[in-house]
Amino acid sequence: MEETQIILYDKSKIQGKNVFKINKEEVLKKAREGGNLHFTKEELGLVDEIVEKNLLIIDQINQHSHNTKERRELFSQLYGYQIPETTDIKAPYNADVGCQTFVEDNVFINKDCFFMDLGGIWIDEKVKIGPRVSLITVNHAEDPNHRDDLITGSIHIERNAWLGANVTVLPGVTIGENSIVGANALVTKDVEPNSIYVGSPAKKLRDLRY
Known part of the structure; x- marks a missing residue:
């Protein structure tokens, strides 16, 4: 995975000290750990x-036509790792950061989805995500004096779950294994496994019957 570093300041030429750097993976990991980020100006810049x-x-x-293989390679560039061959993500697609989403085998993500993934999104195998689903991992503080503060909470969609069209999932939510979330739902709390919400x-609404 490509490592991005930014030199904040360099006193080595004057005082013989080391160059201080910010590491891309450390900043992204900090965001995935959740809570109030308290990013420095330099971290926000990165x-x-x-x-x-x-x-x-x-x-x-989004702006060009691609076959499934070509689209998978582009998503591999975006996410920073090789997308499984059994996973299919449709275009158009949007994200805020883009490289904090982690998908496993046999995942299907339909058109027009928006992943605000700074806080981390984990999508397990055999998950199905309908069109225009929004996964939101970022929030702001309620206090007007700190409204610019970023608060993150990761989203985890467990194995074989299915999100219907236009579902919105808010920060910190886990969608339980095998569960179904109906179209247009707003998910603010964890979804139990083997359930319909x-x-x-x-x-x-009820337990799954199968």
Whole structure:
């Protein structure tokens, strides 16, 4: 995986000290760990650089026609690792950071999805995600004096779960194994395994019958 580093300041030529650097993976890991990020100005600058770089890949995904293999390679560039051959992600697609999403085998992600993935999104094998689904891992503080503070909470979609069209999942939520979330639902809390949830906010309708 490519490592991005930014030199913050260099006193080595004057005082013979080491060059201080910010490491891309350390900053992204900090975001995935969740809570109030308290990013420094330099860390925010690095995130902005990552966003700008990945936006070019997202534009390429959305503005040109690609077959499944070509699209998979572009998503591999965006995510920073090789997408499984059994996974299919449709275009158009959008994301804020783009490289904090981790997908496994046999995942299907339909058109027009938006992943705000700074806080980390994990999608297990055999997950199905319908069109126009939004996965949101970033929030802001309630206090108006700290409204610019970024608060992250990772999203985990467990094996064989299915999100219907236009579902929105908020930060820190886990969608349990095999569960179904009905179209247009707003998921604010964890979804139990082997269950069906509907509504806004989403509530349990019943257990799966199979």
